Amino acid sequence: MNLRNAYSMILQETEKVDIAQEIRNLTRADLQQKDNWYKGLALLDHASSGLGENKDEVFAFYKKLVTEGLDFKASVYLSEEDYDTHLNILLVVLEKLAVYFPIIYTQIAFQYREARRSHRNAEKITYYLDKAIDQKVELGIAVKGYFLYYGVLIKEDKEAGLKLLNSSSSLWVKLYKAYISLNIGDTEGILSLIAELKESEDFFLIKSAFVLEGNYYDSIRDEVAAVAVYQTLYQNYQHDYALFRLATMKFASSEDLTVRSEAFAMWKEAFELGTVEAAIHLGYHALPENNGGSSFEEAIHWFELGYLYNNAFAAYRLALIYLYVPEFINGEKGLHYLDVAITDGSADALIEKAEVLLDGAVVQKDEQAGLELLRKAVEDKLPYAMNRLGYFYEEGILVGDADVEKALSFYEQAAELNFPAGINNSGRIYRYGVAGEPDQEKARTYFEKGVEMGSPYAMTELAFMYEDGTIVKDLQQSFDLFKRAAEMDYAFAIHATGTYLENAYHTESPDHEAAFSWYKRGAELKDVNCTFETGRCYRFGIGVQEDPDQAIAYYQHAAEGGNPKAMVELGLCYEHEYGVAFDAQKAFDYMQSAAEQNYYYGAYKLGYYYMHGLITQDSEKGLEWFHKAAEAGYPHAMVEIGDYYMYDYDRIDQAEKAFDYYQQAFERDVLHEGLGLCYEYGLGVETNYPEAFKYYEMAANREYILAMYHTGRCYLNGSGVKANPEQAFRWFNDAAQHNNIASQYYTGTLLLTGKGVAMNKEEGLRWLTKAAEENYALAQFELGNCYLMGDGVEEDEEMAMSWFEKAADNGHEKAMKLTGRKRGK
Helix, strand or coil: CCHHHHHHHHHHHHCCCCHHHHHHHCCHHHHCCHHHHHHHHHHHHHHHCCCCCCHHHHHHHHHHHHCCCHHHHHHCCCCHHHHHHHHHHHHHHHHHHHCCCCCHHHHHHHHHHHCCCCCCCHHHHHHHHHHHHHCCCHHHHHHHHHHHHHCCCCCCCHHHHHHHHCCCCCHHHHHHHHHHHHHCCCCCCHHHHHHHHHCCCCHHHHHHHHHHHHHHHHHCCCHHHHHHHHHHHHHHHCCHHHHHHHHHHHHHHCCCHHHHHHHHHHHHHHHHCCCCHHHHHHHHHHCHHHHCCCCCHHHHHHHHHHHHCCCHHHHHHHHHHHHHCHHHCCHHHHHHHHHHHHHCCCHHHHHHHHHHHHHCCCCCCCHHHHHHHHHHHHHCCCHHHHHHHHHHHHHCCCCCCCCHHHHHHHHHHHHHCCCHHHHHHHHHHHHHCCCCCCCHHHHHHHHHHHHHCCCHHHHHHHHHHHHCCCCCCCHHHHHHHHHHHHCCCCHHHHHHHHHHHHHCCCCCCCCHHHHHHHHHHHHHCCCHHHHHHHHHHHHHCCCCCCCHHHHHHHHHHHHHCCCHHHHHHHHHHHHHCCCCCCCHHHHHHHHHHHHHCCCHHHHHHHHHHHHHCCCCCCHHHHHHHHHHHHHCCCHHHHHHHHHHHHCCCCCCCCHHHHHHHHHHHHHCCCCCCHHHHHHHHCCCCCCCHHHHHHHHHHHHHCCCHHHHHHHHHHHHHCCCCCCCHHHHHHHHHHHHHCCCHHHHHHHHHHHHHCCCCCCCHHHHHHHHHHHHCCCCHHHHHHHHHHHHHCCCCCCCHHHHHHHHHHHHHCCCHHHHHHHCCCCCC
């Protein structure tokens, strides 16, 4: 049976009863039952036709029936047809009662304001508020003034709203002006007003005083006091908003499922008594992303109820479901809900529709319409839109040519509204001079503001300013800012924090354990740089025990994430058999991947592999990759190119080209024997023996082995420096220890002759033999002479001839003459 017929029957039945007695008998508990509530409405309907001595009793019953949320509870789940019947009957009854109690005109206005979307009527709201005002109802003045001030279903007119509010000094007006003050953070005088309101004899004012008090304690974040107020409000007045706030604080206080289940039940009851926001909480926490489930059905159920009762956020969330959740995607439906949410004042929906039209993934792309919505959002003072338009102007997207100055103006507008991205972008533009000359003071001001607002990007940029001395060089301050951003899981700052701790940039001693801990935290957040660093720590035992398996695993994760350093390290692991078996192809492939990302060391190693034939030798490709690494400023690649020409790998006889490459490398503080050779033999530069010696010795002091050999040779022969056999032996001996064969030969001969060192024929013969066994012809010939002459060994012509033969095989001219050879092998 529909409500119209059911109510007619109830109305007939109540004609026969003692209305006054029935009104007295119906308790709040009774009225929570829908059938009893409509019986109560029928009784009120009869009573409103002619009030007698029981006028006050009828008004008290009206308050219980209509002003405590029970009217909403009775109608909340009705069909549209029955809801229409419900509202029409209720409004007729209220209209009749308002003749006797003019304050009820404000209740009629509230009914139209809180009605379902299909029945909400702004004109009726204004009409009945005006009727209340005409009847000198102070609540009507207060409510209309407030609605005008904020544009609640009436065109916003702050001036007119304040004028109306200032036309009265009633407690109702003071109450609504107090809410305006609270909304701008002005709490002065609120508590004294609350005390004054509680002294009133007006039931509605006293109840409203407790609501204001709860809001006051919410605004100053005194949860204990707020809970106490809302508990009193609910216990004494069964107030739906108090129940909603108690549920919300209960939910936030614990992750215990039982506690949260209680909060859900309280939200449901609060919604059924008229707090629509409670349905939004139920819908939001029913989303799979928030409850760990997979179904959207319950969330949709609550959001649809919120939408039914005019909640913009509910419409916005429904739009998101229909736009983006695969099993529900319906572009037309999604846009409908966005449009409704926009009409209801949702800034999020306005922005979302702009982005949906710009993207075109779910609905037909319309970039110009999306752009116009962003412009409208800017007019509405929405900082996200300001920042987004700033980005478009900076990049020249949809707005013609890039205009960084205009972009900056939008960024700064967003920054003025404390939008973090606007603050960050304004600081960035000034810091790096994107719009012209850098302005470090303005950059600092913006980044400091960003830090105050908790922006990890701003913290990081300000840290850089302390690091590079833009403000004043203060590495401790820099570290503190990096660490603060790192604690917010900002990946770049996590990496920087680890780097500071590892290298002790800000303190006297490194803290490798702490550095590793930060790198690992970043790795757990899937940051590829921190993942690489974690692998490096495991590789080299930095802050954690060396673990090849873990090192390889983290390197692989970082490489899969595109980190070229990790690719290089994996290549080196396969090249040098660290934690894995030697695999030339894998080493080559990892280096190639890094090189293709323009990582200089990957290019260098790939060039090395090609030049020296890890898999196949290809000088042309080797040079190509060496040049790429050299162009990136890597000096060892310059040395390799120099070596290609100096040692004439491809027999092109262009050794003079080596000098420029060696010189470029030296300017970047990398040096080996190459520059010395150029000066000694006049390759690409005039011959200059002292210069040659200078560069040989410099390189030797950097432990380049060939440079040690050449330095020893200069000291031995007095080339570019005064002859000094002692220094010659020192350098030859150092190089010999590092397996330089020529130096082993000279070390042996000097020991045999006692030149520059105490004679030691046994040791000398050991070094000569070592060099001779490596097919060094001079050593073989000299060793032959030792056996022939019995120098340090017993004479042995057969052994002597054996070494002469070997020296002849290796092209030693005197040995070939002795053995009758015309050429070596």
